[in-house]
Amino acid sequence: MLAIEDLHVWYGSSHVIQGLSLTVPAGGAVALLGRNGAGKTTTLRAxxxxxxxxxxxxxxxGRGLESLPPHRIARAGIAYVPESRGIFPSLSVLENLTVAARGTGWSLERVFETFPSLTxxxxxxxxxxxxxEQQMLAIARALMTNARLLILDEPTEGLAPLVVGEIETLLAGLKETGLGILLVEQNLAFATALADTVxxxxxxxxxxxxxxTELAGVPEITRDWLGV
Amino acid sequence: MLLDPTFLAIQFLNGLQLASLLFLLAVGLSVVFGLMGFINLAHGTLYMIGAYIGLSVARSTGSFWLALVAAPVAVALLGMVFHVVLLRHMQAASPMKQVLVTFGLIFVGLDSVRYIWGNYSHGIDLPAVLAGGVSVLGETYPIYRLFIIGLGLAVLAALHWGLERTRLGALVRAGVDDRETAAALGIDVGLAFFAVFCLGCALAGLAGVVAAPVLSVYPGMDMSVLILTLIVVVIGGPGSLKGAALGALVIGMAQTFGQVLVPALASVMIYAVMAAVLLARPGGLVRARHG
Structure with missing residues (x-):
């Protein structure tokens, strides 16, 4: 579904992403792990x-996205949930859900059924x-764009364990429906539970x-690159 | 005489009328400055062109009402062309370049107007309904000035409704709150802001026609309001509808009462008000929401 080949990103003169390739198969979940500053958020933003x-x-x-502006990339079928959640404070919950809504599949009724607390x-x-609730709203808002691929930047950051559990169940359910997921995480347990590939x-x-499972067998990788 | 209630009431209405005009002008400038980060000094030129187009339409058709509709539409179209041909490419430029280019446009506008309409002062005749006066506390007050006040309030109400209750309004608020996230959700923020820019140009054109019967139409009429409008934007807080309305009210009143109560200090009055406001609130009276 999503194929990234030899991605490079520069901030000024610093070369922050140096030839990254990864694929997210249709309906698959892929996690990107790494320390702060490893380039995870930058990859998603790129x-x-x-x-x-x-x-x-x-x-x-198969459609090249490199030359498109952000709103066209989103319209090609990618929904993005940023690290800060990016909830629009001057819009009501309802407006947050409808402002970027398009396509069919996820409607307001279905969202309110899935996220009763937002109702x-x-x-x-x-x-x-x-x-x-903000994280739930950010995910619900992304679903309302009826994208084929959901990109999430640290969805569990700063949330209580109970809420993290709810989000895990939710995302696992979304994956079952065939939605592709690309996820950036610091929470190793959450990421490995959800993702097919890390x-x-x-x-x-x-x-x-x-x-x-394989990651658990390579302690030197977790020690050198994840610091846990 | 100065504290006579009738006199004060009349001056208050004059202040409101000026505030109303300044609001129509400032709202577009404020939005372009606050939302798009662009300093458009030629905003006053759009006002002047609106007045001239209104003049031509009113003279050729005999209808002030038609002029009131045609001028904003024509100025919005002109703004659209102006944006596509020039402004769009200047968005990433430094503020100094923006100021220089749009300052240059003021002179282009001035000479174009002189070339097309001549170097004279013109007036627009009012329709009979608006031409008379009404009694305000025993004094006769021109209906037309009350019409300007009403129009300003109606535009404020309509813009508020549009911003809070329509889809375009929600798109604009989302773009102002968090431009990147809005774009990453598929919202064409640039297009939404462009629509707002065109609306701002239309309102500048409207201000031009509306001002024409009171202030008359002449080359350079834009310069006398440009400074006042810029002050309104700065003290109101760029990018805020409420700020433009509040700033216009403060400057409209300061200018009007300054001239009648302390004529000797009238010319420094608005600058003193601006300095006082900015000392107390450097970001303006109303902070626009920014992500």
């Missing part, structure tokens, strides 16, 4: 066209939600790839 200078190829179902808060301002990113390059 996919969405949000970095100034990049090289390499990014394709979604009660539909007329609240986006800024009035708790961290967990990529370990360090200093702008993929240092290791495999599944969760």
């Amino acid at each position: 996919i969405m066209g949000l970095v100034a200078r990049r090289g390499g190829r990014v394709r979604l179902d 009660e808060r539909r007329d609240h301002g986006g800024g009035a939600l708790s961290g967990g 990529h370990v990113l360090g200093k702008g390059r993929i240092r290791w790839r495999g599944d969760g």
Whole structure:
């Protein structure tokens, strides 16, 4: 579904992503792990066209996205949930859900069925939600774009274990429906539970790839590149 | 005489009328400055061109009402061309370049107007309904000035409704809150802001026609309001509808009452008000929401 080949990103003169390649198969879940500053967020931002200078190829179902502006990349079928959640504070919960809604599949009814806590808060301002609710809203808002691939930047960051569990169940359910997922995480247990393939990113390059069980068998990789 | 209630009421209405005009002008400038980060000094030129187009339409058709509709539409179209041909390419440029280019456009506008309409002052005749006066506390007050106040309030209400209740409004608020996230969700923020820019140009054109019967139409009429409008934007807080309205009210009143109460200090009055506001609130009266 998503194929990244030889991705490079520069911030000024520093070469932060140095030839990264990865694929997310249709309906598959892929996690990108790494320390702070490894380039995880930068990789996601580069996919969405949000970095100034990049090289390499990014394709979604064979269609090249490199030369498109961010809104066209999103419209090609990718929904992005940023690290900060990016909830629009001056929009109500309902407006947050509908402002970028398009396509069919995920409707307001289905979203409110899946996220009952948002139903009660539909007329609240986006800024009035708790961290967990904001994360749910950010995911629900992304689903309303009816994308084929969901990109999430540290969805569990700063959330209580109970909420992390809820998000895990939710994303596992979404994966079952055939939605592709690309996820950046620091939470190893969460990432390995959800993802079919795990990529370990360090200093702008993929240092290791495999599944969760294999990762448990290579302590030197976790020690050198994840610091756990 | 100065504290006579009738006199004060009349001056208050004059202040509101000026505030109304300044609001129509400032809202477009404020939005372009606050949302798109662009300093468009030629915004006043759009106002002047609106007045001239209104003049031509009113003279050739005999209808002030038609002029009131045609001028904003024509100025919005002109703004659209102006944006596509020039502004769009200047967005990434430094503020100094933007200021220089749009400052140059002021002179291009001035000479174009002189070339097309001549170097004279013109007036626009009012339709009979707006031409008379009404009694305000025993004094006769021109209906047309009340019309300007009403129009300003109606535009404020319509813009507020549009921003809070329509889809375009939600797109614009999302773009202002967090431009990157909005784009990453498939929203064409540039297009939404472009629509707002065109609306701002239309309102500048509207201000031009509306001002024409009161202030008359002449080459350079833009310069006298440009400074006031810039002050309104700065003290109101760029990028905020509420700020433009509040700033226009403050400057409209300061200018009007300054001239009648302390004529000797009238010319420094608005600058003193601006300095006081900026000392207390450097970002302006209303902070626009920014992601």
